[in-house]
Amino acid sequence: MRIAHPRARRSVREPVEPGLTAPCRVDRRTKNLTKRIKPGEIAVIDHLDLDRVSAEALVAKRVGAVVNASPSSSGRYPNLGPDIVLAAGIPLVDACGPDVMAIPDGSTVRLDEGALVVDGRVVAKGSVQTPQTVAATMEQARAGLAEQLEAFAGNTMDYLRRERELLLDGVGVPEVRTVLEGRHVLLVVRGYHYKDDLKALRPYIREYRPVLIGVDGGADALLESGYLPDMVVGDMDSVSDRALASGAELVVHAYRDGRAPGLERLEALGLPAVVFPATGTSEDVAMLLADDKGASLIVAVGTHATLVEFLDKGRSGMASTFLTRLRVGGKLVDAKGVSRLYRSRISTLQVALLVAAGLLALAVAMSATAAGQVFFIYLQDRWADLWFRLGGLFS
CATH class of the missing domain: 3.50.30.10 (Phosphohistidine domain)
Structure with a gap:
């Protein structure tokens, strides 16, 4: 073989x-x-x-x-x-x-x-x-941007006609148990650079203790960063069960006719909720709610700020965001602006503790040297002499 x-x-x-x-x-x-x-x-x-x-x-x-x-x-x-x-x-x-x-x-x-x-x-x-x-398509798109601006303006006027009572007078804003009057509100949307913004705002959050509002998946963004949301606002389609069960107050964004698909999910989980019927986006609803309930400042994380970002959302309802920002006015601050302008304040107590710690460290260091020990003996003698003189004055 x-x-x-x-x-x-x-x-x-x-x-x-x-x-x-x-x-x-x-x-x-x-x-x-x-x-x-x-x-x-x-x-x-x-x-x-x-x-x-x-x-x-x-x-x-x-x-x-x-x-x-x-x-x-x-x-x-x-x-x-x-x-x-x-x-x-x-x-x-x-x-x-x-x-x-x-x-x-x-x-x-x-x-x-x-x-x-x-x-x-x-x-x-x-x-x-x-x-x-992609570059060629973008060049063509920039040439046709004027048409999108006209459509955007038309959608804006249509939204104003349908929601003027809500925008101008706050008609339809529900009552909530979370106290917002006179407080800062941090409104988080899982949008542009939300992780970086939340990281940069840690000193601000630690000092001012703002009310934390997560818009749908923004509630999960807060949990991922180590914070518990005080309120969750949205149609509840992109927020986890963990965030819903975190103890936050739940506000369901419903259609104008009252239909609220997200409410069925919360009822199945046995969670109470407040319904807010309104046209527009959930981030608009959250801003209007915070403004109507008396928030002194609204810091927005991950929301839309520019015209291209509005259009990039891909729906005509973004016109509501434009009008909502006009309605909220000077209360609204983008997170990037806060992180750039904010500086953590140092209290008098913190300065005093820092000085005391420095003096204590100096004393310990001097006591370990021969010269330092002689200096402390000298201070003891001077103190005893001063005390003897004071005692003589009152005897």
Whole structure:
């Protein structure tokens, strides 16, 4: 029998298919998808004009690629999301069509040059985005920004007509048990740079003890930073059960007709809540509530401050944020402004304790030396002499 030499044996390897092969997570709501996707998995979304917050959440999850059923940038306005995804080195495939959303969640897929392959079959194909294509789209979007400004102004006037009583007179603001009168309020939205802002505001929070209001996921942001929220405001769709059960007062943002889908979740958890029917966003509702209840200052973390950020939110309701900021007026301060201008105040007691600690350290150091011991003996003699003289005056 002839036996082949071991070196003659060759391992047979299966050919490696090109592209990225990984499990995919499919969800039409990007913020829901980012809660469960794992690093390296492919995010399949349907997000027209990918905004900055969603893009940063995908980058933070270290996804392997982003496949969008819709255009990540339609050219309506210069949205910030696509550039953030590409800058992180994550492939972005756009406009794959609605069929891509039918892929079973969690199934293994292969992404190769814009084609999404499942079980050897191409189920969708889109356009691979590059920094050059995104830059060209942004240039076109800036040219058409005037149309978006006109639409924004129209939405603003429409909101003013529908909510003028709430904006001007506070009609419809519910009663709450949390005392806001004359206090600072820290309003946290899980938006732009909220983690950095909360870290920078630690001295301010420690000294002023503001009322902490979390807007939906902002309540979880407070918990992650080591704070317990005093109040949670929102439609309750993106806040955890842990935050809801933290003991904070719950204010459910409802539709103007009274429908409040978030209330059903709280009733199932057995948690009491206050309902606030209003048009607009949950952060608007929180600001109006704080202003109506007499807050002396509202410090906003992660909220929207510029026109591009308003448009980047991707909905006409952002007009309400613009009017709400006009309504709140000088009470509203962005967190970045507070962190730049605020300096921790040092009390007289703290200065006295610091001086006493310095003198004590000096005394201990001197007592350990021969010269210091002679000096202390001299002080004792002088003190005894002074005490003897005082006693002679009163004898």
